[in-house]
Ligand SMILES: [Zn+2]
């Protein structure tokens with residue numbers, strides 16, 4: 539793991555009450571990793587149709603019952619007109635997202651992030667998207683290093699969110715139900 543502030547590799551950590559604390563040896567930034575399992579779920583995100591705007595039903599993941607999109611746009615201070623990576627009628631996107639989220643295919647972004655929220659009109663990264671790195675360790679999936687990216691500028695990391703750990707079976711169930719929405 540790397541320091542989110544200066545990029546230095548983090549080595550030493552201490553665990554206090556199921557939270558692991560890393561202190562960066564060059565800049566002193568403290569990175570907390572919550573070792574508690576988080577509850578993943580999803581809500582249906584409805585984009586209402588109006589002039590020049592397509593209606594859309596998509597997946598908004600929830601973590602401990604909190605909308606992930608709301609958390610991201612609040613922390614990034616951005617607009618919230620996004621579509622979840624699983625959306626009704628978007629078969630190609632859905633198949634792609636499934637492979638990404640279950641780690642059956644490497645991400646195609648340069649940063650190595652998988653996209654969780656995309657442009658509701660075209661799903662192209664060029665319009666801006668929120669993504670994170672997904673990994674699996676043992677029977678746990680981990681979402682970390684959330685960022686806003688558009689494929690041509692440096693990704694903008696969203697600090698103070700995650701990493702989140704999910705139990706594999708529960709995670710896979712939620713992803714499959716989001717796919718079937
Ligand atoms: Zn640092």
Ligand SMILES: [Zn+2]
Pocket residue numbers: 657658659660661662665
């Ligand atoms: Zn677009």
